[in-house]
Amino acid sequence: MERAAIIGVGWYGLRPTTPEVSFREMVFEAATRAYEDAGIDPRQDVDAFLSAQEDFWEGIAIADEFAPEPLGGVLRPTVTVAGDGLQALANAVMLVQTGFFDIVVVEAHGKPSDIASLGEIYEFALDPIHHRPVKPAHPLFMMAFDAQAYMMRTGADPSHLALVAAENRARGLRNPRASYAAKISVDEVLEAETIMDPLTRYDIAGYVDAAIVLVVARESVAKKLSDKPVFIDGIGYATETGTGTLEWHSWGRMPSMRVAAMTAYAQAGIGDPLSSTDFAEVEDRASHYQLIALEELGLAPEDQAHKLYERGEYELDGYYPVNPSGGSLAMGVALEATGLVRLLEAVLQLRGEAGGHQLDGVERAIVASWRGPPTTTSMVAVLSGPEMGF
Amino acid sequence: MSGESGKPKTPLPGTYLKRDEYMKLPGLIKYKPVARYLFSAGQAQSRFLHGLKEGKILGVMCPSCGRVYVPPRAYCEYCHTPTSEWVELPGTGTIHTAVVSYIATDRSRLEEPEIVGVIRLDAPGYKEDQYEFAGLFHKICGVTPEQVMDGSAIGMRVKPRWKPAEERTGSVTDIECFEPVEG
Numbered sequence: 001m002e003r004a005a006i007i008g009v010g011w012y013g014l015r016p017t018t019p020e021v022s023f024r025e026m027v028f029e030a031a032t033r034a035y036e037d038a039g040i041d042p043r044q045d046v047d048a049f050l051s052a053q054e055d056f057w058e059g060i061a062i063a064d065e066f067a068p069e070p071l072g073g074v075l076r077p078t079v080t081v082a083g084d085g086l087q088a089l090a091n092a093v094m095l096v097q098t099g100f101f102d103i104v105v106v107e108a109h110g111k112p113s114d115i116a117s118l119g120e121i122y123e124f125a126l127d128p129i130h131h132r133p134v135k136p137a138h139p140l141f142m143m144a145f146d147a148q149a150y151m152m153r154t155g156a157d158p159s160h161l162a163l164v165a166a167e168n169r170a171r172g173l174r175n176p177r178a179s180y181a182a183k184i185s186v187d188e189v190l191e192a193e194t195i196m197d198p199l200t201r202y203d204i205a206g207y208v209d210a211a212i213v214l215v216v217a218r219e220s221v222a223k224k225l226s227d228k229p230v231f232i233d234g235i236g237y238a239t240e241t242g243t244g245t246l247e248w249h250s251w252g253r254m255p256s257m258r259v260a261a262m263t264a265y266a267q268a269g270i271g272d273p274l275s276s277t278d279f280a281e282v283e284d285r286a287s288h289y290q291l292i293a294l295e296e297l298g299l300a301p302e303d304q305a306h307k308l309y310e311r312g313e314y315e316l317d318g319y320y321p322v323n324p325s326g327g328s329l330a331m332g333v334a335l336e337a338t339g340l341v342r343l344l345e346a347v348l349q350l351r352g353e354a355g356g357h358q359l360d361g362v363e364r365a366i367v368a369s370w371r372g373p374p375t376t377t378s379m380v381a382v383l384s385g386p387e388m389g390f
Numbered sequence: 391m392s393g394e395s396g397k398p399k400t401p402l403p404g405t406y407l408k409r410d411e412y413m414k415l416p417g418l419i420k421y422k423p424v425a426r427y428l429f430s431a432g433q434a435q436s437r438f439l440h441g442l443k444e445g446k447i448l449g450v451m452c453p454s455c456g457r458v459y460v461p462p463r464a465y466c467e468y469c470h471t472p473t474s475e476w477v478e479l480p481g482t483g484t485i486h487t488a489v490v491s492y493i494a495t496d497r498s499r500l501e502e503p504e505i506v507g508v509i510r511l512d513a514p515g516y517k518e519d520q521y522e523f524a525g526l527f528h529k530i531c532g533v534t535p536e537q538v539m540d541g542s543a544i545g546m547r548v549k550p551r552w553k554p555a556e557e558r559t560g561s562v563t564d565i566e567c568f569e570p571v572e573g
Contacts, residue, residue: 022432025464032470042470059427069463072470111430120424128421 004096005222005229006383008038008215009347014177014331017113018209023058027070027109030211035072038215039225040103042072046215047101049073051080052088052108052336056121059114071107071213084108084371085212086339086379090235092216102221109211110335118207127244142246142373143204144196147288149252151198156291156306158198162189163309164287165202168323171316172330174356175345180206181330205285208332212340228386230347233364234270236263237379246374254289257296257368257378264366265298268382273298273366274320277382279349279359280366281342284327293368294322297380316359324349324357339369339379350385363387434462434473441478443560445552449513449524451475458516460524479524482571483511485546486525490535505530505538509548509568531567547571 010033012018012026021029035042051067060066064080067073081088085108092104112118122139126132151157166189172181184202192200222229238259242248261273270276280299284290291309294300299320300308308314314322325331325345334341346365348354363385370378413420431439434450438461441448449458450473452466458477465472488507494500506529513524530543531551537543548568558564 019430020433022430022435022464025432025434028465028470035470043468056425059425059429069467070465072467074467114427114429116426116428117424120426124423124425129419132421133419 001097002099002219003231003233004093004216005219005226005231006214006347007217007222007226007229008034008036008040008213009344010034010037010213011177011210011341011344013210014208014334014341015179016206016208016332018111019113023109023111023114023211024066024070026111026209026211027107027213030109030213031071031105031107034105034213034215038217040215042105046072046076046103046105048092048095049076049078049105050088050092050095050107051078052083052085052106052340053080054082054336056124057110057112057115057335067107071105073105083377084336084339084369084379086235086343086367086369086381087237087377089214089216089232089340089343089381090237090379092214093232093235096216096218099218102218104216106214106216106340107211108334108337108340110207110333110337111209112207112333112335113209127246131244131246138196140196140199140204143286143289144199145246145251146292146373147198147203147252147286150288150292151252153252154291154303154306156288158190159186160291160306160309161198161203161287162186162200164284164290165189165200165329167315168284168287168290168327168329169202170326171324171357172326175325175330176355177345178326178330179208180332181326199286199288202329203287205328206332208334210332210334210337210341212334212337212344214340214343228351230350230386231384233382233384234264234267235379235381236260236267237377238263239377240372240375243375249374252292254292254296254370254376254378256376257293257370257380260378260380261297261366261368264380264382270382277364277366278362279321279324279346280368281323281325281346281349282327282366283338283342283369284323284329285333285338287329290323290327296378297366297368299366316357321359324354324359326357336371338371339367342369343367343381343383346383350383432464434459434464437476438462439560439562442562442564443558445555445558445564447479447481447511447526447550449477449479449511451477451516456516457522458513458518458524460511460513460526477513480512480514482547482549483509483525483568485530485533485543485548485568486510486523488530488533488538488543490538503535505533505535505543507543507568526562526565526568528562528565529567530569532569 172178
């Protein structure tokens with residue numbers, strides 16, 4: 001079975017507000033850039049289009065009808081995935097691997113600056129019978145549950161979380177796409193106002209508007225069309241048990257990410273991810289989630305991520321760089337496009353086009369993201385760069 | 391059963407629940423979501439809305455295929471190229487389709503039926519076809535439900551009834567409705 005490869009990427013936004021464009025125009029801008037990157041005409045060359053979106057983020061019920069047009073997908077097979085863009089990518093890979101689709105386009109966007117009641121939309125995601133009637137002050141308490149449980153289990157303390165926040169935000173200073181980059185010390189993170197104990201304002205990622213578009217092709221087609229294809233060696237996703245519950249939930253862990261990683265690693269033929277890959281882009285919408293992800297991905301031994309982090313093992317020049325882009329803490333959360341922001345950064349690294357935060361000689365990467373909480377759905381992909389494909 | 395009183399004219403055997411008793415039963419949870427948005431209209435639609443405020447209907451043309459988009463788009467959905475040339479339309483047009491609605495969104499009966507339709511706008515120089523044209527969905531006034539139902543409204547020449555300039559805000563409701571062109 002042929003692998004799928006990414007032969008074009010395009011993005012627009014990655015800024016806290018984008019009042020100059022509608023969400024459709026934002027998608028059109030990202031799509032135009034992706035098609036130019038891949039050298040294709042969407043009206044002639046694309047066999048199917050996939051769009052990741054959720055109606056309440058859009059503010060439009062049955063929003064899938066808005067998906068085809070800005071992508072160049074009218075009168076063509078288009079389908080929406082109500083999830084993160086990485087889930088749409090996994091579906092694109094499956095379409096390509098059927099052998100019936102040569103080129104498939106994947107799109108995800110988020111325009112949180114258009115949402116005037118973001119907190120209430122998160123509240124609307126709570127279980128209507130058990131949790132909404134309690135009227136918690138802000139749904140962010142779920143992230144803090146995970147932080148507390150993670151620290152209790154591992155012995156990490158708030159300074160370990162602050163270290164992740166300070167490092168990721170500082171890394172973003174070299175990344176022109178990182179709107180929330182900051183030169184900030186661990187002490188400044190710890191002393192900042194507490195949002196939801198133990199998380200301070202710098203531990204929690206901000207929001208950005210963004211659209212990301214990918215052009216995915218069958219391996220043989222990709223090699224003909226592109227001199228820099230990035231191959232998807234494996235991709236998996238999984239959802240946890242206890243749908244919507246806060247009670248029946250593994251706080252401080254992310255079993256869905258472990259399952260998704262095992263799926264992706266098996267497809268890629270990877271035993272030990274640390275020795276088989278060169279770096280990772282992982283979801284960090286609050287600082288402790290980067291540490292949790294390292295353990296769930298097998299990039300740190302159980303309960304040890306914070307200690308290895310403290311030793312500098314995950315720095316840009318460390319044993320295994322994690323989030324050279326600065327992650328979501330530096331780049332922001334783009335709703336359903338968040339996973340594709342991590343993927344975009346990994347693709348640019350593997351193509352040697354990351355710019356100021358380019359790593360030397362990287363050939364293989366892990367990309368991991370998730371949506372939730374509480375019932376997390378995680379997505380993990382293993383990518384290899386152009387020279388690994390021949 | 392049912393009816394205005396909530397009770398059948400001939401009572402059936404059994405215990406009747408009043409509405410507030412029913413709503414108090416465990417197992418019914420009321421919830422009203424708060425979902426508020428501030429939509430960015432974007433480049434094409436913003437220019438269109440500014441035009442409405444000035445009493446103009448603006449369209450934009452695809453440089454590749456010549457289609458004129460009203461409501462405007464920043465890109466052509468057929469060619470996937472940016473639209474570029476703006477044109478001011480005269481505003482007149484013909485009723486392409488119209489319907490009479492007797493119910494509101496919550497299915498309550500309207501006191502006066504409402505007529506809505508799609509207006510095919512005059513776009514000089516644009517080669518439109520039966521299904522593709524510069525047009526607007528709007529309310530239609532000065533036309534009777536009977537004219538809609540017998541089909542005589544279809545094809546009728548209409549023009550926008552503008553709000554007074556000082557009341558226009560840059561919204562599609564700056565046009566109150568489309569009404570027949572006299573004479």
